[in-house]
Amino acid sequence: MSTRQSAIRDLSSIKDFIRWTFTRFQKADLFYGHGTDNPWDEAVQLVMGSLSLPLDFDRDMLECSLTVNEKKHIIKLVDTRIKKREPLPYLLGKAWFMGLPFKVTKDTLIPRSPIIALLEAEFSPWLSHYPLNILDMCTGSGCLGIAAALVFDDANVDLTDISESALEVANENIITHQVEDRVQAIHSDMFKGLDGKQYDLIICNPPYVDADDFNSAPAEFHREPELALTSGEDGLTFTHEFLSQVAHYLHDDGILVYEVGNTEIALQAAYPDTPFMWVELENGGNGVFVLNKEQLVELLQEQN
Secondary structure: OOHHHHHHHHOOEHHHHHHHHHHHHHHOOOOOOOOOOOHHHHHHHHHHHHOOOOOOOOHHHHHOEOOHHHHHHHHHHHHHHHHOOOOHHHHHOEEEEOOEEEEOOOOOOOOOOOOHHHHHOOOOOOOOOOOOEEEEEOOOOOHHHHHHHHHOOOOEEEEEEOOHHHHHHHHHHHHHOOOOOOEEEEEOOOOOOOOOOOEEEEEEOOOOEOHHHHHHOOHHHHHOOHHHOEOOOOOOHHHHHHHOOHHHHEEEEEEEEEEOHHHHHHHHHHOOOOOOEEOOOOOOOOOEEEEEHHHHHHHHHHHO
């Protein structure tokens, strides 16, 4: 009898399937880094998410029996997670960011940016005034820009991406979070679709993974869109072009918040005289810096 058949026959309750999924995950060589960091949490999220149940579901109700179709659905997701190394948010079609649900597809990165810590702190102490105009470039699912719109509820936010498929997902998330009146998704190759616009706050989580890191990354990361991850041999191709233009799109007292992850070392080596303000992230993560308009103008002058 197959594992699938025995699970359908022998398992009954939600609790049974959480335990069974946990055991399967423990035996598999999975990477956890897209919303969970261990097989137990991953098992709980898969089972509860597949049943459209909240994680704080009444514990007494975990004894509820599942239908045959519900069992088959969970087993299929578990098999796909293990055999294809598919990240769980893609299997569920949803990820959580700053406590908010966002639709995700294989056209978007799975939300996990450490910029979340700055959002929660309203970009203090770097942002000296309330931002009325915000840009989230390389938006993907729109999670950073939409979260910013909810934090700063008087701000107008532009979400931009080169991927039209990603922007379709971002538009769905705009509607889900009911911010259509203040948030718009714009198809743009870097700044090409933003002529004449300036912002108080620009947020960017660009492609920055270098070739070595990408080639050695766990299989789960290779399920995400490569366009949104990699940027040349050293990971800085996008960043070089971005830094040569971004000053023109900031108001005089505006700031840039930018993520480069492990490419931080290569960036500092490429711009040794630029005073990047690297953010200490209490909840983990690295490679997030802040620059203000004056510093970005000085960078331009040095390059010229």
